[in-house]
């Protein structure tokens with residue numbers, strides 16, 4: 001059975017003090033939920049967040065990591081460094097990493113392999129840009145992103161993969177894919193994985209939707225059968241909004 005997941009990607013927001021305040025608020029207001037709840041603070045605040053949350057059910061995850069074990073990669077963070085502070089899940093392939101930091105499918109495939117080699121869970125992000133949706137078959141774009149970074153994995157590796165479909169045109173724009181558009185793409189993703197692997201792999205992987213999820217639209221998006229939760233940006237920075245989104249999944 002795949003899990004329901006609601007994750008907050010805080011991106012480059014919240015300094016140490018603000019991170020503590022938001023986690024205190026979230027912990028106090030956290031509703032009972034069937035979903036795994038995750039937050040991704042910026043790297044410098046991961047260790048303190050893990051310590052603060054202690055045995056809380058809120059999981060702290062990382063926004064990025066490098067593929068190398070260690071070495072001369074100024075400014076980068078390795079899988080071992082994340083594990084050493086108690087973080088065992090990492091977001092890889094966010095569209096902002098692809099767009100602003102030149103992360104190609106090839107680099108992402110190396111990052112995924114490096115994280116899996118350390119037995120970490122990977123939340124793999126992908127999604128088409130606006131031009132893709134307008135001009136070419138955006139299903140092909142999504143399929144090739146998956147294929148290039150993930151389809152060389154063994155079937156067993158997929159127990160460690162979480163997918164986050166984030167259409168780039170819906171990120172931070174206030175424009176969200178309609179629940180029907182999200183469902184259509186999520187069903188396509190599951191079909192693509194079934195063809196590359198089998199139904200068991202496809203049915204067990206959680207596929208999250210990301211892109212302007214808010215309390216007002218979360219219930220409808222989460223009601224779709226192939227949508228297993230959300231990766232939330234802006235709304236995860238406000239405790240009441242994030243809590244409302246967690247409540248929306250039930």
Ligand SMILES: O=C(CO)COP(=O)(O)O
Nearest residue numbers: 009171172211212233234
């Ligand atoms: O990029 C996102 C999460 O990773 C989505 O961001 P928004 O929810 O702000 O659109």
